Amino acid sequence: MTRVDAKRRNETRRDRRPDGKRDPKSAITQAGIQVRVVALATVVAAVFVTLGFRLWYLQVITSEDSALSAHASSTRATDLPPERGVIYDRNGKVLANNVPGLNVTIVPNAIPREKVEELTGILGADEEAVLAQYDAAFSSGNQYSPMLVKENATREDVMYVSERTEEFKGLVVNEDYVRNYPENSLASHVLGYTGAVTPEELGGGGIYEGLEQAAVVGKGGIELAYEDVLRGTPGRKEYNVDALGREVEVRMADGSRYDGRDEEIPEQGEPARVTEPVPGKDVVLTVDVELQKTAEKELDAALLRAQENGYAGSGGALIAMDPRNGEILASTSRPDFDPQLFVGGITGAEEVEQFDYLNSEYANAPFSNRAIAGTYPAASTFKVFTGMAGLVSGVIDAATAVTDTGECWRPGGATGGCWQSWRENGGYGTHGTQNYAEALMDSNNKFFYEVADRIWNATDDEDWLPKFYERFGFGSLTGIDLPGEAAGRVPTREWQEEAGGTSEDKLWTVGRWVNMAIGQGDLLATPAQLIRGYAAIENGGTLVTPHVAKEIRDQSGRTVEKIEPEPAARSDVSASALEETKDGLRKVTEEGGTAEWPFEGSRLPMLGKTGTGELTGGRFVNWYVGWAETEGRPLIVLAMVEDGGAFEEGSEVTAAPAVRHVIEAFYGMEQSPDDPFRTAEAPLDTAGGTS
Known part of the structure; x- marks a missing residue:
């Protein structure tokens, strides 16, 4: 046995009592206990410090974010549509405004599909479009947001469905403004029209992205081009809801209302908070209403002259523009349409029949703005x-x-x-x-x-x-x-x-x-x-x-x-080349010129150019473009007639007289008794041009 082993055996013997058992006091000393208590206390203190810091962080540092998150999870919001901006002509004449109306919306999650179908029949809404929007709401996760069923519903229909809210759950009637076009079809291609936003438009990533399903938006013309200006900013109604989207109420263990009342959708009650909408801005056009009326009458007369000579005279366009800055004072296209047709959707047998005709081949594309979208041989x-x-x-x-x-x-x-x-x-x-x-x-x-x-x-x-x-x-x-x-x-x-x-x-x-x-x-x-x-x-x-x-x-x-857009370019043609060209254009309306006849008796120094182009199938397009050289405000006018005549029944019979009469009206000239195509149109009271 080594000396180390002997020492260990002697120490072991000292730790044992006479009966052979180990002494408990010698196993854990007082100092050891103290060390362990201090260690445990340190661990506990660290845990409490960590919990305290976390509590302080949540309640102080992130309290605002947490409150917003909790608020969002317990509220449901719907947009309040803003009043759309008004469209005026250059002299303050109203071309598009808003009138009070009733819009019917539903919350898709609260009403079965078959009831939506029934509701469209009662309200005269577009069943196919409404059901497509209803289905899209579920597929996109928007079934809790209101969607438009009928814009500008009649009071009789609203009263009928309002008395049957038990039958049509999720239905809400809003007093709102609807679009109104007081001049009917006048300048319809310039103004465009409005209508309910479609699921495709909402998901297209364009200007309609993020709008409510109940939004009414611009669909053409100025209404579309200046949609972001005219629309305004929607307001919001916020409703307190629970995790299941129900009204916040005292409830029984089974989830039913403590007051025993039937469950209602939050949107039918009072909102917890309301943010008022901001109306859209107004747009003032360069168009002059009175000149626009003259332009439309003269284009119609040109088409009629073509038809009287045995040609189809199926369509056309007329534009009057300030050549100095590009301001369009009149622009019309034929055939045209009435934008009021689209307010409230296409409903009723008469409107459906009219809409179907406008989309038929016989109507000759009335929604196409030939002034900017029609392409022809010049x-x-x-x-x-x-x-x-x-x-x-x-x-x-x-x-x-x-x-x-x-x-x-x-x-x-x-x-x-x-x-x-x-x-x-x-x-x-x-x-x-x-x-x-x-x-x-x-x-x-x-x-x-x-x-x-x-x-x-x-x-x-x-x-x-x-x-x-x-x-x-x-x-x-x-x-x-x-x-x-x-x-x-x-x-x-x-x-x-x-x-x-x-x-x-x-x-x-x-x-x-x-x-x-x-x-x-x-x-x-x-x-x-x-x-x-x-x-x-x-x-x-x-x-x-x-x-x-x-x-x-x-x-x-x-x-x-x-709105004063910069010129696109300069043509880089010499002044002498331009003047020599004008010299030829002056001769067009003089003796021997191709437009001598239609400008007979005019007291204005007119110049311009006729044109008759060949279309397919032996058809013709007639043109005339020109202006008057006066000291007053300049105005250049163009007329185009589809399916007009050729030779002596062409542009000099159809397009040229229309241009003459628009220019004379602009400068306040009465039509000459020597005018072979006199329409007896009264001159405009413009004193040398509109403002």
Whole structure:
């Protein structure tokens, strides 16, 4: 045994009593107990400190966030729709406002689908649209938010369903404002219309994103373009609810109300909190109501003249614009519609029948704004841009003359093909020898064929002429503040190669330039583009941005924003080229000009251009665009008639008289007794133009 082992055995013996048991006092000393107590106390203190800190953090540091979170989980909110802004004409005439009405909404979660279907029948609502919105509310998790069933419901229908709230649970009737168009269909394409927001619009990520299902929004025209301005800011009604979405009430163990009353949806009771809505701002238009009325009457008269001559006269457009700044004083499109039809939804047999007709092929697309969305061959109105291209490129000057002998015209070096002018085609003889101004006066196709051919041979850039047309905004959006604008088309070599169906169709030749030079071929323009191009001739070369909104005002009538869009570009055409072009446009309404007849007896110095373009199926589009050279405020006017006549029954019979009468009315001129198309329209009291 080692000395260490012996020592351990002796110590063990000392720890034992005589009876052999270990001494308990020797196992845990007093000092050891104290150490353990201190350790335990430290652990307990640490736990309490941690709990205390956490309690302090929740109650002091994050108390506001916690309160908001708790509040959100115990409230349900619905939007209070704001009163929509009013739309005025430039002189303060109301074009769209609001009148008191009754809107019926439901909370989808509170009413079965079959009852919603029954409710739409009673209220005359659009069953398909309402049920689609009802289904979408569940799929999107919005079944607790009110959704619109019927806007502007009749008081009789409201009284009927209100007396049957037990049958139609979740139904709420709100006294609200509904849209009103006091001038009915006047300027309908400019104004647009309103309607209930759809599930697709709510989920589309656009301007309707985040709105309530019961929202009424702009669907076209100014109502849509300035939706964010007109709409205003919704208010809120907040209702206290429990975790199950029920009214906060004293309840029995089984969850039923302690007072024994039937369960009601919170929205039918008094809200806990209300935030009032902020009305939308008002929009003042550049449009003048009285000139707009004249424009619409004159366009209707133009269509009637086409029909009296045996043509369809199926549609058209008329625009009156200030060439200095692009303000649209009148804009109309035919056929049109009454925006009041959409207020309250399409209901009743008569409204449904009317709506179905408007959407049929027989109605000829009345919801299309032809002034900005219709694309047509610009025909002879386009010759001014080809002429200026010739002047700018240097292939012609003001004295350059081209002789028409009646023979087929062909591009230089060509042996096939035959390009004739309207005179030969109509049996009216030849143009003879004419310079640029005279060619505009007589709308000489062959002169402008020659210009296009000379430019083709003078440049290596086969897109030079299309690029020149683009200087005047053709092939691009004008930027007008209305939805649905079309860009038109200026064909180029690249476009032709992509669009051509065969190898021959893909060829980009001088022949395509020649057709384009007189506004035919594959070139397409909108009325808005064409009037802007002519405005650049009148104003010295500035490509203005057309617009129909003038300013935005708050509810006190204070102007908060003036709408004055910057010009899009400069055409970079010399003053001499513009003046030589105007010289030709003056001759158009004088003796020997294509518009001599319709401007007979006019006391205003008129200038402009006629145009008759070929559509498919042997149909024609008639154009006239022009203005009066006066010391008063300038106004340029364009009229377009679909399915009008040709030759002597074309633009000089349909479009030109309409433009004349609108210009004369604007300047307060009475129609001359020598006017062959006199409509006896009273002049406007404008003293040289509206404000």
